[in-house]
Amino acid sequence: MKGFRTRYGASPLHLLLVLCSFALAVYAGLRLLKGDTLGVVLWFVGAALLHDVVFLPLYTVTDRVVQCVFRRSRDATDRSHSLTGRINYLRVPAFVALLLLLVWYPLILNRVPGFTSYTGLSAEVFWGRWLLITAALFAASAVCLLVTMWRAHAPRPRAHEAPPKAPGRHQA
The missing domain is CATH 1.10.287 (Helix Hairpins)
Known part of the structure; x- marks a missing residue:
């Protein structure tokens, strides 16, 4: 058991749960693609592009602005x-x-x-x-x-x- 844990990095239960989640995702994907396959694929590609091209830069910039505001509002005694x-x-x-x-x-x-x-x-x-x-x-x-x-x-x-x-x- 220790050899498996050192090679895999976690317990066998973790591996079982990961494999079950992949099986569930594959099952859901197959059920989803039985209907409008082209529409579903276009939706996933569009969602990925919308996230990567629009939302990721938007919330990254927003996060940087909030960090700058916090950095300026901190006083010298609150560095800990x-x-x-x-x-x-x-x-x-x-x-x-x-x-x-x-x-x-x-x-x-x-x-x-x-x-x-x-x-x-x-x-x-x-x-x-x-x-x-x-x-x-x-x-x-x-x-x-x-x-x-x-x-x-x-x-x-x-x-x-x-x-x-x-x-x-x-x-x-």
Whole structure:
């Protein structure tokens, strides 16, 4: 077993899970391509090109701008905390909110005609709900950042110091 782990780099369970995920992806791809094969292939190629040509440069530039803003706003006494660690508290909720927008944009932007007749839900509620979810994501991220900053500045006992003695007890 140790020989397998050293050659492969992980446990046999990891290999089994990776192979199962590949099998599931192949199955889903075959089922997907049974319909409009050319349309599906064009959609995948178009999505890859749109991501690589438009979205990747856009969010890379946005990330660099946010890093520059954070770098300028830090004062000289706050050099101990890494910028990358703090910027992730913006990256993660922004990524999740934009992913939700990307997946649900037809409903969020009210682009689905007749949606109310199918589900009984009003199509106008999705914009507000997406904004609330986005606000909640950023609020939760801000709370996590505050807890992290509080824990970093909390006084910790030093290893070479003895813990304080309990009052009223004498050593023999």
